[in-house]
Amino acid sequence: MSVDLSVVVPAYNEEGRLRPTLDAICAHLRAEPGRWGDWELIVVDDGSTDATAQIAKEAAADEPRIQLVSGDGNRGKGSALRLGVLASYGRRVLITDADLATPIEELDRLDKQLAAEDSAAAIGSRAHPDSRIEVHQRPMREWMGRMGNRLIRAVAVPGIHDTQCGFKLLDGDKARAAFADSRLDGWGIDVEILRFFRRAGWPVTEVPVRWSHQAGSKVRPLDYGRVLLELLRLRARAVRRVDLAVVGLFVLASVLLYKNLLADLDRGYLADSGQDQNQWEWFFAVTADNVAHLRNPLFTTLQGFPDGVNLMANTVMFGLSVPLAPVTLLFGPTVTWALVLTLGLAATASAWYWLIARRLVTNRWAAALGAASAAFAPPMISHGNAHPNFLVLFMIPVIIDRALRLCEGRNVVRDGVLLGLFAAYQVSLGEEPLLLASVGMLLFALSYALVRRDVAQAARRPLLRGLAVAAAVCLPLIAFPLGWQFFGPQSYKSVLHGDNAGNSPLAFLEFAGRSLAGSDEVADPLALNRTEQNAFYGWPLVALAVAIVVRLWRLALVKALAFTGLAAAFLSLGPKFRIPYTDIVLTGPWRGLAHQPLFESVIESRVALICAPVLGVLIALAADRLVVSRDRVSQVVGLAAVAAALLPVLPTPYPVRERSQVPEFITQGMYRSYLGEGESVVTVPLPNPGSAEALHWQSATGLGFRVAGGYFNGPWGPDHIGIYGATPRHTSNLLSEVRNSGRVPTIGPNWQAQARFDLAAWKAGLVVLEPQYNDAALYATVEKLLGRPGKRVGGVWVWDVHDPKDSVRTDS
Template structure:
């Protein structure tokens, strides 16, 4: 319950009005995630394929399995989404993610390496580490991580363990594939270090569990094979998602995170891609403490293994660094390398637990506890910042749109949604997915080589609409506009705000607009 209380305190601004509040640091990601929850509920309840939809990026559609729809969570929470709204689903996902991850690591540590009080601190760090708080603004797939420590719980080799572990791997894949890859990489590094420190014991473990691990992998593969085939070979699939060089610097490892007691937003802004990608930021006091714990407890073999594992994974997350070798491998080319620093969190949590237990037997325990407190206090997270959300125009909530759109046709927001502004996706969800919309915020193929990209490859009219909305002049070509509206199967064009020159431009091209339910509407005449 303490972990749940901590999570609610951090998210109390969101919980005060889940459907009316927005996490300030999330950019457009909260819009996207709530749409994922909504579309999953819509597809399942209407007997449609939850791995694909033509309602977004119409008429091409979106491969939902190739996006982070988190079916392992979004499907069980369908009743919440339908009855209480996707904002509540969003808040629940983040809350149980933080608290559940902390508890799962506590449970593992208390079973394997430490006393309950020491494991409680280790679990607290694992669930509420700086990177976890950063991703809690926007990425529940990097927050709901309780399955990972469950995979590591002690179990005897054999068929039953293979089945349990195989089911857990398959379930984790439907929660988040990338975190599964990062965790697997961290375990490989741990195994290599273990083999170097104690080759005999590591070899004995490998011989004892080889068949069980292979069986678990086979079971997981059988369970997810169809979904993975759809993801990589189905409609609107793509072959990779290249982010460019996005590793950590040494400063990013030692700086304090933005949403912490000692955080400096100006410093973190220069060291990370954005507020949701502060994947290291352990703070220099904690780095010094970890080094000190490894030195002080170096006689313990596990401590040496954990220390070396942390150092190697941290090195892997750096740019420049050994990442250049992994980046050429399948799957790894789509990973943001700074995220590998998240795999340092569990070994650091374990070292903290081991350190607490070791201090209990020394006369200097108060000094040691003070050192641990001094290392952790600077990175204590502060509540996530929320803002009031702009309400959905009543045109979509009261059914006014039905007088303008035929079944199977689209409403074209002017301009269409994209990663910079995904709000029209919420309009569609509020209307019960009664119409399709073009483009959107998702990951899909881009260009002739079908490499992955955020958002659709924009039609010319969409690009020109955005230029006009930004006040850069209206140069929309009437013939191109007509062609794009036909391509989108548009029945209506809507504009929420009189942005730039866009409304006047569309009035000239489509005729005089009508203001209905908070939006200007241009019916598109079609036979």
């Protein structure tokens, strides 16, 4: 059946308006028979309870090209349109409401635009600047409709200004494909169809039209809210069961890894976290406290007193610590710490899964395997001991996807704005991961551009425009926080990490301490510490990656991934590196970056983290091809090789030790009677990166006192070089040395004077010594420094700095 134009009119209880509408449509189409050719007019009765169906039958008796399609009861506009469009045969399909709020004569505009623009759809747009609104709705109704339309545009179809106009001319075959795929029965059908066209890459053009509000219209302002609900339900139904299963498995894997910590949050402490768990719990606690009391969240004097801590210059993760402040206040910072680690790791894996499944492979389980390889890679597990800012990376795949959308050039402004917002949020989660991700994306872009210059040429202009938009959005949002970080109180220029912070080439071939085939005895000599095992992918996985690259070398994507992974691994070796088993030391490429702004604070071995998603994508590509291979032998051998490479690097649960209890002197608030206004507690030794229990005392008891010293990043010296901890003083150095050696030094008047000077600088109110390693030597040292014995109070030794006689009530 050959039909040039189909007109579809949905109708529900339209007996008062339907016949004039049908007569007007027929008259217009008959007026120029040569232009419109063979046409049909389909009336869809959506279960009307009046004479709508009878009127349509009478019109069909007068005009054979009119036909009536009846629905199964009143199911909504979406159901009616679906029935009508799927019953049509036209080369083009016009959809119009029964009230003809847009006159049928406006079909001429849509028809000309559709032909001129070679579009798949031309929609009558009341929001077009050249449209003419002849009869307006009531002002409040019009305003509510406009706000609802903006919400729908933001959620579903950005870039289209009038999503709900019922006057549309569509390519017939494409319209039938879109409506066959549609699921909504209500007003949301218009948005669902537009989304289908946009996702299919079919151009949609908005055309100015005349429009008049019709009395008795069935569209109400609240219907925009119903459209939003329908779209949300549609998205929920679009989620595949396999997607939910994969995310559930990621959550289960994270819980199993942290099961020892989750089993006893009151006393459990990650054994390999050093003092970082104390530090992070303190970060969460102080941020929640600042939020609750409406204080500046970027600064505090609770540690490092009296100078304080520039929190923006530390990895406080405001993007999570602020929204999770209610959790911290209600359940304590340890709960927040455990939630961030567990759910953050699962969220990162889920984000990589979303990106890989969306852009790279068709098999969902292949995408899941690749995502798991990226998120649960040995370096990630190492940082999972103590560095949630390097574990919670769910925004990185989202940023990568948005950058790829910019390259497509479909909606540069929208994608640029979103990229800017995403980047600003990632800054609030971690700046160094964003910097490393940017390095990885730049390496990939350069290598892909060399392989596919045609693609690079087409993507160059929209990408640069989008990045300019992103910068215009991002920079104002982060300007003040970054200004505070780099120029505010207690800011610093760079962080001293010491020499040999790069990876050994051997580290890429060995197994991490928390890998199934690894051991701490092998891994420890090749890493800074157990939280910085930034390579350790293992020789089987490296060999598998080489085999995949060789097998899939014809793909430009694989070539770019190979270059990115090799370049990142090479950069991570540091400014210089030694060839294994020789005394030959070579200069590494990191030397050119080591003293550049931003890069000067990066631990270079962390650049190897870029290799994790590279390996994950390679594994996903290989698995995706293996599962559909018709060569059963190759399929079995290939999958077995993947399993053999991944099995040795499977992570094992994090070990936990029992943390020391907070002394009764702190938990019972006994310290309060010793502290005057603006005074601090001096613990022995002072809290530092090697011993920061005092931070746990604070965070576990409501942050009721300040401490001198601390574990944070702060400035040191006239050049404000960044160091870990507060600026050291002679007395703090002395106490740390005694703690480490167990030897009591000779204390004379000079040391005693220095101690008085340092205590005054710290504005100390009391000195506290808890039971610990070498506490006898520490007690003797403090007794000599202060010239009097301490008093045993609440399970600790106490020296009252105000009262030389130290007349306080002691333990019985």
